[in-house]
Each structure stands twice: as structure tokens, then as C-alpha cells.
Amino acid sequence: MARSAPESVFRGVDLNPMSNSFLHHTNEISVDQLIVRRGQPFKLTLNVAQPFNPKLHQLHITAKTGEIPTEKQGTLSLFGVPDVSTRSPSAIAVWKADLHKYSSPLTVILMVTPPAVTPVGRWNLTVKLGGEEMLLGKLVVLYNPWCPDDWVYLKDEKEINEYVLNEQGVIFKGSNNYISSMDWDFGQFEEQMVDICLTMLDLNLKHEKDPADDVSARCNPIYVSRVVSAMINCQDDRGVLMGRWGPPYIGGHLPSHWSGSYPILRRWFNIGAYPVKYGQCWVFAGVMCSVMRLLGIPCRVVSNFESAHDNNANLVIDEYHADYGVRPKANHDSIWNYHVWVEAWMRRPDLAEDGAFDGWQVLDPTPQEKSAGVYCCGPAPVKAILSGETDLKYDVPFVFAEVNADCIDWLVKADGSKVNIFSDSARVGHNISTKSIGSKERWNITDNYKYREGTDKEREVYNNAITKHYSKTDDEETDKNAVIEEDQEEDESEDNVAVEDEDPPSDEEEDDEIEEGNETGRETTGSIDAENPISISPPPPVTMQFEKVSPPRNGKDVRLKLVLRSESSSVRSLSINISVQATRYNGFPAMTIQTEVKDKRLQPGRDLSIPITVPFSAYHKPMVDCDSMKVSALVKDKKTPYNTYLAVDDIVLIDPPISVKVTTAAKVNQSVKGEVIFMNPVTTEMLTNCTLSFSGTGLMKNEAEIKLQDLKPYNRLHVYFSFVPYKSGKKTLVVDFDCSTFRDIKASCIVNVQP
Ligand SMILES: [Ca+2]
Ligand SMILES: [Ca+2]
Numbered sequence: 064m065a066r067s068a069p070e071s072v073f074r075g076v077d078l079n080p081m082s083n084s085f086l087h088h089t090n091e092i093s094v095d096q097l098i099v100r101r102g103q104p105f106k107l108t109l110n111v112a113q114p115f116n117p118k119l120h121q122l123h124i125t126a127k128t129g130e131i132p133t134e135k136q137g138t139l140s141l142f143g144v145p146d147v148s149t150r151s152p153s154a155i156a157v158w159k160a161d162l163h164k165y166s167s168p169l170t171v172i173l174m175v176t177p178p179a180v181t182p183v184g185r186w187n188l189t190v191k192l193g194g195e196e197m198l199l200g201k202l203v204v205l206y207n208p209w210c211p212d213d214w215v216y217l218k219d220e221k222e223i224n225e226y227v228l229n230e231q232g233v234i235f236k237g238s239n240n241y242i243s244s245m246d247w248d249f250g251q252f253e254e255q256m257v258d259i260c261l262t263m264l265d266l267n268l269k270h271e272k273d274p275a276d277d278v279s280a281r282c283n284p285i286y287v288s289r290v291v292s293a294m295i296n297c298q299d300d301r302g303v304l305m306g307r308w309g310p311p312y313i314g315g316h317l318p319s320h321w322s323g324s325y326p327i328l329r330r331w332f333n334i335g336a337y338p339v340k341y342g343q344c345w346v347f348a349g350v351m352c353s354v355m356r357l358l359g360i361p362c363r364v365v366s367n368f369e370s371a372h373d374n375n376a377n378l379v380i381d382e383y384h385a386d387y388g389v390r391p392k393a394n395h396d397s398i399w400n401y402h403v404w405v406e407a408w409m410r411r412p413d414l415a416e417d418g419a420f421d422g423w424q425v426l427d428p429t430p431q432e433k434s435a436g437v438y439c440c441g442p443a444p445v446k447a448i449l450s451g452e453t454d455l456k457y458d459v460p461f462v463f464a465e466v467n468a469d470c471i472d473w474l475v476k477a478d479g480s481k482v483n484i485f486s487d488s489a490r491v492g493h494n495i496s497t498k499s500i501g502s503k504e505r506w507n508i509t510d511n512y513k514y515r516e517g518t519d520k521e522r523e524v525y526n527n528a529i530t531k532h533y534s535k536t537d538d539e540e541t542d543k544n545a546v547i548e549e550d551q552e553e554d555e556s557e558d559n560v561a562v563e564d565e566d567p568p569s570d571e572e573e574d575d576e577i578e579e580g581n582e583t584g585r586e587t588t589g590s591i592d593a594e595n596p597i598s599i600s601p602p603p604p605v606t607m608q609f610e611k612v613s614p615p616r617n618g619k620d621v622r623l624k625l626v627l628r629s630e631s632s633s634v635r636s637l638s639i640n641i642s643v644q645a646t647r648y649n650g651f652p653a654m655t656i657q658t659e660v661k662d663k664r665l666q667p668g669r670d671l672s673i674p675i676t677v678p679f680s681a682y683h684k685p686m687v688d689c690d691s692m693k694v695s696a697l698v699k700d701k702k703t704p705y706n707t708y709l710a711v712d713d714i715v716l717i718d719p720p721i722s723v724k725v726t727t728a729a730k731v732n733q734s735v736k737g738e739v740i741f742m743n744p745v746t747t748e749m750l751t752n753c754t755l756s757f758s759g760t761g762l763m764k765n766e767a768e769i770k771l772q773d774l775k776p777y778n779r780l781h782v783y784f785s786f787v788p789y790k791s792g793k794k795t796l797v798v799d800f801d802c803s804t805f806r807d808i809k810a811s812c813i814v815n816v817q818p
């Protein structure tokens with residue numbers, strides 16, 4: 064005989080995802096799934112069969128996250144209405160529930176609050192009433208920059224709009240003399256981004272080692288941001304991106320191909336957490352920024368020009384120049400045209416109770432050096448970098464060196480001895496830049512990182528940094544020579560030699576000739592170190608400088624001139640060796656484009672101007688895979704061949720113009736038309752293998768690619784396209800043109816999509 068089951072006390076539950084998502088600023092992620100921010104109540108409606116009276120009945124709620132939830136780790140919380148739950152005395156991160164004023168006996172409306180220290184991630188809520196238990200629902204808890212008790216609290220709404228909610232960004236690249244910008248589509252609120260980012264947390268090494276501890280530690284943005292910086296690169300773990308700093312880029316895309324994070328993250332997720340090929344620093348940083356913004360940690364992308372990579376952690380970039388015929392010492396330090404990392408906003412109560420190190424923290428996901436055995440970097444407080452507090456967590460010395468290492472040039476003599484021929488304390492770290500709030504303008508934030516070059520304060524901080532760094536690592540001697548000897552030993556140590564294929568080539572064998580420098584000339588003779596045992600008398604002053612005749616456009620011959628001037632009273636007979644090299648942005652010379660030697664006489668008190676032409680036919684092949692042209696002039700005084708002068712300039716070619724626009728009004732789910740125009744700027748060459756790709760979150764779900772016909776010299780190309788936007792708001796459409804001669808020429812336009 065069939066017997067009907069006893070009637071349940073629960074009639075139904077509504078998590079109100081739509082209204083909650085707007086109040087929790089998660090509506091861009093989803094209005095169907097409950098996604099809330101900690102430290103803020105959300106509304107939950109429970110329909111019951113018997114009138115609920117809190118004076119007579121007890122509603123017990125349990126919140127759980129992770130595999131092994133416990134109260135003492137804040138991953139299990141017992142609470143309810145009235146709050147009579149028997150909690151463990153060691154319970155942390157306790158949730159609470161209050162009856163809403165519109166609650167009625169049969170429709171119980173609860174305001175549930177996860178505390179501001181809740182571990183972020185997926186949570187399950189269950190409810191118990193009158194001996195019956197039921198799953199209330201599943202929800203995702205994120206960080207809350209709107210909540211004053213959250214460590215990621217950001218006071219200014221405009222800043223939150225930029226650093227958490229803005230899905231479009233700008234990344235600055237190029238070189239210190241030619242700063243360029245590119246649009247970057249963060250797409251942090253695209254489909255599956257919650258799954259992607261939480262999967263990333265679950266795959267991290269610390270989770271593998273101790274899942275309970277790892278899930279519990281997700282309450283802490285310091286911990287989580289460090290984990291994310293490790294998971295963006297594929298070293299050590301199942302991280303997102305494989306780095307590569309030179310061809311061949313087999314089985315993947317060139318790093319310059321990407322215009323946004325989402326295609327990379329989605330690909331990584333869809334292929335089962337295998338690394339996506341390939342990234343370089345701005346790609347690593349762009350992807351990390353998307354993950355941080357999705358999690359609710361304010362984050363921005365930052366570019367540093369003339370960025371040092373201090374391989375042996377001595378805060379000095381050593382460069383070795385060959386004396387005649389001597390092969391210079393292999394050098395693992397390098398200076399990159401630029402380097403890109405992210406800053407994330409959070410408190411640092413682990414470093415100071417008074418909040419001295421709260422605020423922006425540097426995190427660098429590009430795999431450069433291991434930190435505590437893993438390729439990750441940060442969070443390093445920007446305030447600690449400014450004051451040279453190199454003894455503080457995490458990785459402050461490495462970031463300090465990136466923005467303010469001193470450079471020492473050594474001349475290696477035939478007997479192996481070294482002479483300090485040049486020291487430059489002002490070369491590293493310029494134009495540290497991020498996107499402005501609310502506009503695409505560049506914002507120079509160098510003053511956040513260091514005092515102005517040339518000031519006493521800058522030297523004071525550098526000395527403080529050196530002292531603290533070495534007292535921390537138990538090194539007794541801190542004078543420069545001692546530092547150099549010590550770093551040679553470190554070069555041989557295992558950590559510095561262990562290099563994986565995908566690492567930046569700064570770890571590779573260096574070229575014989577290492578010539579880097581300022582745009583203006585610098586002398587490579589004469590000792591400026593009074594304590595140096597070998598001293599050479601100072602040479603007569605000569606200045607050298609490169610000047611552009613016209614802007615260096617890719618597709619046209621590049622014309623510049625070298626201007627020399629001497630203050631000496633006699634005519635000087637000079638031998639001038641000018642070389643042009645195709646160089647990658649990490650300073651690695653890829654190929655020599657041309658060299659020429661000229662003999663000239665320099666008249667006293669008069670400028671000598673030497674024209675230099677680099678024809679397109681000479682540079683276009685070597686430059687296809689390179690980022691800049693390094694033009695260097697090595698000038699020797701024929702009478703006194705020891706007097707040598709060096710001038711170096713990094714030239715970044717300006718891409719030929721391409722334009723994109725939409726030609727009809729844009730509305731969600733309606734076709735929008737547009738047009739791309741590009742002209743072949745080369746008079747002698749047909750462009751072959753032409754493709755055009757389109758991307759833009761909110762506008763098209765997948766990247767679209769069109770193959771085009773060959774483009775004759777000086778011919779113009781018109782491409783008409785259409786797409787159907789799926790999100791409203793101000794979106795950015797990016798097009799990327801590729802052919803045999805030009806790589807990844809990008810253009811973008813804003814598309815204002817009406818709902
Ligand atoms: Ca990794
Ligand atoms: Ca070094």
C-alpha cells in the first residue's frame with residue numbers, strides 16, 4: 064500500500080539572484096546565478112508550510128566551502144534565526160542572518176551576511192527547521208572593494224569603476240623614447256569567467272599540497288594574489304600561459320596577436336588547463352588583471368620603461384664590454400625596453416599595523432625569477448619600493464631593481480681583470496605608466512616608485528635598499544667590488560643556471576657585443592670610481608646624439624642622423640662604427656641589419672652631423688619578429704684609441720595606418736555593419752597571406768578571422784563586415800591585420816551598444 068511522504072516544512076526557496084546581483088555589483092557576471100560580495104547582506108526568500116515564529120522555532124543555517132570545511136578555518140559556519148547555533152569557540156569568519164522587515168510567517172525573508180573575512184569561492188548553504196534539512200542553494204562569494212572592512216576596500220567609486228568594473232583597458236609599450244599604447248580587452252565578466260578563475264585557484268600547487276589550508280587562506284587577498292601570479296604562467300604548475308621571447312612560435316599565436324585576456328583564459332579552460340601559447344609580459348599582466356578584477360581585487364596594468372632584470376639579486380645591472388679581441392663575460396642581467404606587471408590594491412597588516420604599506424602592490428606573473436621555489440612575484444608594496452625597504456615581503460628587491468637598479472659597465476681586459484668604465488644610476492626605470500581613470504590617457508606614476516633621479520633622496524633610498532637587502536641575506540660586504548665578486552659566485556649556483564625553454568632569453572647565452580645605453584652619448588673611458596685600482600685620466604668631452612629626420616614608419620626607409628660635438632681645442636680624427644640591430648623588447652639582439660664604418664674629422668666647437676639611412680628593403684625581414692631597432696655608434700679617437708664613445712638609440716617603428724569604424728547603429732542582438740580600410744605603404748612589394756581578425760567582448764563571442772587577397776603596392780583595401788553584439792554598453796572592437804610583411808597591426812573603435 065502506497066503511503067504519501069510526510070509533508071515537507073519547506074515549500075521553496077528563492078535566492079533572488081537578479082536583485083542581489085545589482086546590489087552586489089555582480090550583475091555583469093550573471094543575473095541567474097547567485098554571486099555576492101563578502102561583508103554585504105543578500106536577500107534570501109524561504110517559503111514554509113507552517114508559520115515560522117522566531118520566538119518558538121529555530122532556523123539553523125550552515126555555510127560550507129571546500130572539501131574539508133571546519134569552523135576554525137572559517138570554511139564552515141553555523142548561524143541562524145534566532146542565532147542560537149552551538150558554535151565552536153575557535154570558529155572564525157562567522158556568517159549571520161537577520162529577518163527582513165517584510166518577512167511574514169509563511170514567507171521568511173532573510174538577510175544573510177558573509178563576513179568581510181570570508182574565504183572567496185563556492186559556498187553551499189543548507190537550512191534546518193523542525194528536524195528537516197534542505198539545501199538552500201549554491202553561491203559564489205567574491206571580494207568586496209565597496210566594503211570598508213574588506214582588505215581590498217577602495218574608497219573612491221570612480222576608482223572602483225576603473226579598477227574592478229572596467230572591462231576595457233590600455234597597455235603601454237614601445238620604448239622610453241617612443242611610448243605606444245594598445246587596447247586590451249580584459250573581458251573579466253564574460254561567460255564562464257567565475258568557473259575559469261575558481262578552477263585556477265583549485266589547480267594551484269598550494270591547494271594540491273593542503274586543500275583545507277588553501278581554501279581557508281582564500282580569505283586573504285595577499286595570499287590569493289600571489290597564487291594568481293604563479294598560475295598565470297605555466298612554469299611549476301598547470302598555469303595559463305607559456306612564454307616565448309623569439310621565434311619559432313610553433314603551435315600557437317605570436318604574443319602580439321592577442322588583444323584581450325578572455326580568448327586566452329577560455330582556451331586554457333576548454334582544453335583542460337593546458338598552457339596557451341604564447342605570452343610575453345604584457346599578455347601575462349593583462350590576463351592577470353582580468354582574473355583579479357573578476358575576483359573583486361582592484362587591479363591595474365603598469366608598464367616600466369628601461370626596466371632592469373636583475374638576475375643575481377644584487378640590485379646592480381652589470382654589463383661587460385670587450386677590450387680589443389677579448390670575449391666579454393657572459394651576462395645574465397639585462398635591461399628591457401619595457402616591462403609590464405600589475406598592481407593590486409589591498410591592505411598589508413602583515414607588514415605594519417599602522418597601514419604604512421597598504422595600497423598598491425606590485426605583482427608580476429611573467430616567469431622571470433623563482434620566489435620561494437616558484438615562478439611568481441609579489442605582492443610587493445609600492446610604498447616599500449619607494450623607500451627601499453628591501454627586507455619586506457614579497458620580492459621587494461626584485462621589483463626595486465626593475466625600477467631603480469644602478470648600472471655598471473665593465474671593460475674586460477685580456478688578463479681577465481675588469482675596469483669599472485662607467486656607472487649610471489639614472490638609466491633604469493622611466494615613465495612608469497598606467498591608464499588614467501576614466502580615459503585612455505597615459506598616467507605617469509613614476510613618483511610612486513622612486514624619488515627623482517639626480518636627487519640626494521634617490522641615492523639615500525638606493526643605499527638603504529642595498530644595506531637592508533644585504534643585511535637580510537647575511538652578506539657582510541656591501542661595497543661595489545665585493546658585490547660584483549659575490550654575484551659571480553651566484554651566477555654559478557644552481558638556481559640561476561636552471562633555465563627552462565620558455566624563460567625569457569635573458570637567461571640564454573648573451574651575444575658577444577653588449578651595447579646598451581641612453582639615447583644621448585656616453586663615454587666609455589675614464590674611471591669614475593675613485594677607489595677603483597685602475598684609473599684612466601678623463602677624456603676631453605664629446606657629446607653624441609641621435610636625431611630623427613622624420614618619424615620612423617614601418618614600410619618606409621628610416622632616416623636619422625648622428626650629431627657629434629667636441630669641446631676640445633683641436634681637430635679630432637674619428638673612426639665611427641654605426642650598427643643597426645633588430646632587437647627584441649627584452650634587449651636581446653636578434654639580427655644585425657647593417658653596419659658601416661666612417662672616418663670623419665670633428666672640428667672644435669662645431670657639430671658634425673652624419674646621416675644614417677636604414678632602407679625598408681634591409682630591415683623588413685629581420686624586423687618582422689622584432690620589437691625595436693637598436694642603432695648604436697661606437698666612436699674611436701684615432702690618435703688615442705682608448706678614448707671610445709658610445710651612443711645608443713632604440714627605435715620603435717610606427718605601424719602603417721589602419722582604420723576601423725561601424726557604419727550602423729548598434730543594438731543588442733541586431734546586426735551591426737562596419738568597414739576596415741588599409742593601404743599598402745610599400746611601393747615595391749605585394750603583401751601576401753593577408754588576414755584580418757576581429758575581437759571584442761560584448762560584440763562577438765569568438766574571434767572572427769577573414770582571409771584576404773594579396774594587396775598590390777600602394778593599393779587600398781576595403782573590408783566590409785558585420786556582427787551581432789550580445790551585451791549593451793560602451794564596447795571596444797579591435798581589428799588585427801597580419802601579412803607576410805607586417806605583423807599584428809591593430810586598430811580599434813568604440814561601439815556604443817544600446818540595450
Ligand atoms: Ca606557474
Ligand atoms: Ca645584477
Ligand SMILES: [Ca+2]
Pocket residue numbers: 467468469488489490491516521
Ligand atoms: Ca636610479
